[in-house]
Amino acid sequence: MTIEVFFWEGCPSTAEAEALLDEVLLSHGLDATVEWREVRTQEEAEALRFVGSPTIRVDGRDVDPYGAEHGRPSLTCRVYSLPTGVSPVPSREQIERALGVAA
Amino acid sequence: MTLAKGDLAPAFALPGVDGATHALDDYGDARLLVLAQLCNHCPYVLAWEDRLNAVAQDFADRGVRVVGLSSNDAEAYPEDSFDRMREHAAEKGFVFDYLYDEPQELARALGSERTPEVFVFDDERRLRYHGAIDDSREPGDVQRRYLRDALEALLADGEPPVAETAPVGCTVKWR
Numbered sequence: 675m676t677i678e679v680f681f682w683e684g685c686p687s688t689a690e691a692e693a694l695l696d697e698v699l700l701s702h703g704l705d706a707t708v709e710w711r712e713v714r715t716q717e718e719a720e721a722l723r724f725v726g727s728p729t730i731r732v733d734g735r736d737v738d739p740y741g742a743e744h745g746r747p748s749l750t751c752r753v754y755s756l757p758t759g760v761s762p763v764p765s766r767e768q769i770e771r772a773l774g775v776a777a
Numbered sequence: 778m779t780l781a782k783g784d785l786a787p788a789f790a791l792p793g794v795d796g797a798t799h800a801l802d803d804y805g806d807a808r809l810l811v812l813a814q815l816c817n818h819c820p821y822v823l824a825w826e827d828r829l830n831a832v833a834q835d836f837a838d839r840g841v842r843v844v845g846l847s848s849n850d851a852e853a854y855p856e857d858s859f860d861r862m863r864e865h866a867a868e869k870g871f872v873f874d875y876l877y878d879e880p881q882e883l884a885r886a887l888g889s890e891r892t893p894e895v896f897v898f899d900d901e902r903r904l905r906y907h908g909a910i911d912d913s914r915e916p917g918d919v920q921r922r923y924l925r926d927a928l929e930a931l932l933a934d935g936e937p938p939v940a941e942t943a944p945v946g947c948t949v950k951w952r
Contacts, residue, residue, distance in 0.1 A: 684948045716853070748854065751947045753820040762820040
């Protein structure tokens with residue numbers, strides 16, 4: 675399993691995303707390697723289909739496929755639309771679903 | 778460089794989503810003036826804007842005026858265009874003026890860095906509080922209501938309990 679986290683340093687949500695991802699991996703006993711990839715330019719954002727920070731992909735699949743499909747590549751904070759409202763990080767459930775460990 | 782405590786509010790005259798131009802002097806009758814650096818696309822603004830709107834509503838009859846402004850580069854971030862600002866303000870039912878700082882001059886004069894970020898000016902239009910609206914993105918986790926506490930203190934002729942906090946949010950999108 676390959677987990678990639680694409681981030682942009684202009685957004686303050688990276689640490690929160692890291693803590694959330696670590697917590698999910700730990701709670702499910704998953705020993706996965708997380709690759710952190712910084713996105714620095716608009717050109718990189720477009721080439722990587724980076725629609726905001728953080729963008730988390732599991733084996734190439736975004737944890738929020740709808741958001742990934744409808745977002746515009748740019749250096750920005752990503753908006754995750756959750757049942758509880760908007761958030762700058764995905765929900766625990768979205769990550770679990772992408773990892774295949776959803777309850 | 779961000780304004781320091783005691784600095785005067787910068788002058789401005791900017792178009793609002795209501796179709797009118799709004800200048801600093803237009804708020805001369807307000808006892809306190811809150812300038813809030815906002816935008817449409819940032820998830821941190823989206824998380825906090827209802828609370829800011831509530832502050833504007835709750836303090837309106839006590840001489841407090843809240844003014845939102847968006848200064849982001851709308852070419853690079855089309856969600857922050859003036860048209861989208863109009864739509865967003867209507868969708869969210871903003872009770873405060875929402876101004877488009879296309880030249881980014883007001884944001885530069887304030888020294889804004891993040892969205893959301895608020896600046897509270899007293900009746901002499903001197904900066905008395907700068908920073909975050911409160912201490913948590915999640916409404917249920919809020920412990921310190923910096924903006925409300927500052928307004929209450931100033932309305933009681935006191936000092937804000939905290940005069941400066943670090944705003945958490947997206948960066949202002951400069952051209």
